[in-house]
Amino acid sequence: MGEPMQSEMRKTIVLIIDDEVGIQDVFAFLLEPIGCEVLHASDGLEGLAVLENRQVDVVFLDIHMPRLNGVEVLRRIREKNPTQRVIVMSSSSDPFGSAENEARKLRATVVVEKPIGADDIIALLEESGNGWSLPQGS
Amino acid sequence: MVHPDDKPLMEKAISDLYKFGHTEGEYRIVRTDGSIAWVSDRTHLVYDKSGAPLRIDGIVTDITQRKQAEKEKEELQAQLMQSAKMAAVGQLAGGIAHEINNPLTVILGFAEGLAKRLAPGDTLEMPIKSIEREAVRCGKLVQDLLVFSRSQKAGPEELDVVKTIESAMSLISARAKNSNIKLVRAFGENIPHIFANSNQLQQVIINLANNAFDAMGERGTLTIRARGLEENGKRWVEIRVEDTGTGIPEEIRSRIFEPFFTTKEAGKGTGLGLGLCYEIVKNTGGTITFTTEAGKGTCFTVRLPAADGGANAK
Numbered sequence: 445m446g447e448p449m450q451s452e453m454r455k456t457i458v459l460i461i462d463d464e465v466g467i468q469d470v471f472a473f474l475l476e477p478i479g480c481e482v483l484h485a486s487d488g489l490e491g492l493a494v495l496e497n498r499q500v501d502v503v504f505l506d507i508h509m510p511r512l513n514g515v516e517v518l519r520r521i522r523e524k525n526p527t528q529r530v531i532v533m534s535s536s537s538d539p540f541g542s543a544e545n546e547a548r549k550l551r552a553t554v555v556v557e558k559p560i561g562a563d564d565i566i567a568l569l570e571e572s573g574n575g576w577s578l579p580q581g582s
Numbered sequence: 583m584v585h586p587d588d589k590p591l592m593e594k595a596i597s598d599l600y601k602f603g604h605t606e607g608e609y610r611i612v613r614t615d616g617s618i619a620w621v622s623d624r625t626h627l628v629y630d631k632s633g634a635p636l637r638i639d640g641i642v643t644d645i646t647q648r649k650q651a652e653k654e655k656e657e658l659q660a661q662l663m664q665s666a667k668m669a670a671v672g673q674l675a676g677g678i679a680h681e682i683n684n685p686l687t688v689i690l691g692f693a694e695g696l697a698k699r700l701a702p703g704d705t706l707e708m709p710i711k712s713i714e715r716e717a718v719r720c721g722k723l724v725q726d727l728l729v730f731s732r733s734q735k736a737g738p739e740e741l742d743v744v745k746t747i748e749s750a751m752s753l754i755s756a757r758a759k760n761s762n763i764k765l766v767r768a769f770g771e772n773i774p775h776i777f778a779n780s781n782q783l784q785q786v787i788i789n790l791a792n793n794a795f796d797a798m799g800e801r802g803t804l805t806i807r808a809r810g811l812e813e814n815g816k817r818w819v820e821i822r823v824e825d826t827g828t829g830i831p832e833e834i835r836s837r838i839f840e841p842f843f844t845t846k847e848a849g850k851g852t853g854l855g856l857g858l859c860y861e862i863v864k865n866t867g868g869t870i871t872f873t874t875e876a877g878k879g880t881c882f883t884v885r886l887p888a889a890d891g892g893a894n895a896k
Contacts, residue, residue: 464684470691508680535683559686559721561714562694 455481457498458569461491461517462506462533471504474562475569488512492520495528502569503530505552507543515543518550529553531568533560585610585618595623599638603627608645620649664839664860671841671857675727682724689717726854738777738866740889743808743819744769750784754791754804761795763802770809774888776819782862783886786870789855790823790882797827797880810888817888818868824881830874839870859884 458480460471468484475482483498485491487509494500503521507514514532521528532552534544544555556568584592588609595607604626610618625640693714700707747769758765776783787806794804807822830838837843839860844853859882863870868886 464688466688467684467691470688470695474691474695535680558683559690559717561687561690561718562698565691 455479456501456569457481457483459483459485459491459494459498459500459503461485461488461503461509461514463487463509464506467506471565474565478566480569488514488517491517495521495525501529502553503528504565504568505530505532507532507534507547513543515546515550518547518552522550526551531556533558583612585612595625599625599627600635608649619644619646621645660836667840671727675724679724679728682720686717686721686724690714690721693717723854726858738779740775741778741780741783742775743773743783743821743886746778746780746783747787747806747808747821749780750787750791751806753788754806757792757795758804761798762800763795763798763804766803766805768805768807770807773808773810773819774817774890776866776886777889778866778886779862783866786859786862786884787821787823789859790884793855794823794825794827794880797829798825799827802826802879817890818885819888821884821886822881823884824879826879829876829878830872830880831876835874838872 456479458471458475460468460482462468463486465486468482468486472482472484483494483500485494489512491503491505492512495503505514505517509517518530518532521530530552532544532547532555534547534555535558547555554568554571556564560568591607591609595605595609598605598607604624606622606624608620608622610620612618622643622645623640624642625638628636628639630636693710697707697710697714700710747767751765751767755765757763791804791806798804803826805822805824807820807824809820811818811820834843834845838856840853841857842853843857860870863884863886866886868884870882870884872880872882874880
């Protein structure tokens with residue numbers, strides 16, 4: 445009987461996969477005070493390792509990263525979890541937008557372009573999950 | 583008849599003929615049917631036994647085709663140079679966008695996040711809001727630059743040109759009112775729709791209007807026209823932005839579409855306005871041209887292919 449209450453208390457878990465330390469810091473600064481647990485990974489391989497061990501509500505995924513880029517990370521996420529919410533962040537270094545298009549094909553929840561402000565980040569979190577502060581699937 | 587603009591050339595040729603006994607020149611003539619031809623004129627004086635001029639012998643050759651070919655070659659070279667410049671700016675823009683958008687996300691995120699935590703009236707509100715505003719400005723500049731790298735992700739859509747111009751008008755009207763400039767709209771009927779990016783087309787209109795305001799100062803008339811037309815079996819939409827300003831000096835006319843070329847003082851213009859217009863119009867399959875007269879004004883003409891009959895409409 446007490447389980448729904450416990451479930452409602454669970455923090456929303458957000459994983460930031462981005463090689464920019466500043467981006468990781470800003471997400472923590474914005475999201476932790478509003479009740480999220482923010483996990484970090486500095487490249488694609490680290491990000492996949494976190495996802496092996498933790499259930500994450502929303503992934504913010506940068507496209508251009510060392511070792512394993514965002515598109516490849518998304519491809520591997522989709523192989524294991526077709527419904528994982530993944531917000532892909534682009535910084536427009538690709539003149540043809542081919543990485544962004546590839547991410548859309550791989551069913552990214554949404555593809556956004558940096559710079560992203562605080563309101564954008566919170567709005568994306570709200571949009572990506574139906575009632576983001578509640579447990580996934582509720 | 584010699585073309586009125588080339589009369590000085592003709593007069594110099596005659597003067598040379600009497601001075602040196604022979605002359606060579608190239609100038610335009612107006613044929614009886616009104617068409618214009620280029621001719622090469624080689625003449626020399628024939629003297630009588632006493633040394634007095636007797637007659638003029640010469641050959642006049644029609645060189646219109648050669649001149650046309652030369653003009654086309656020059657235009658092609660100019661276009662190639664323009665394309666090369668745009669490609670260089672595009673490459674640079676794509677590269678720096680990645681490097682700048684990441685730190686901008688950090689700056690914006692922290693500034694907006696801090697602003698939310700301030701109590702009303704906090705003395706830090708102004709500096710933090712300033713950081714936010716200036717970061718947004720940098721982001722806008724990067725977005726503008728990305729037009730040159732063709733990496734704008736928003737695609738074209740079918741647009742009603744008049745509606746798009748009217749959306750741009752709210753900004754233009756405000757500046758016209760402040761500058762005491764008369765604003766005239768002249769829209770034709772049944773203007774066909776076009777395929778373009780709405781924001782970009784508005785940007786073209788606003789950039790052209792802003793330059794017009796700068797050229798007019800504190801008084802004048804800005805006229806924005808739009809009409810549909812058919813040329814060479816294709817349907818086009820033509821937009822004109824006309825001002826009664828100072829006109830564009832001859833020495834800079836060939837450079838106005840170059841990115842970063844500006845006559846405005848530092849801080850007043852990035853030199854991207856017309857370059858962006860050129861790139862946006864070109865990417866939409868259209869053309870942008872201008873006519874200008876010192877002291878009378880400038881008219882920019884943008885032609886875009888109609889959605890239902892344009893050569894490049896997709």
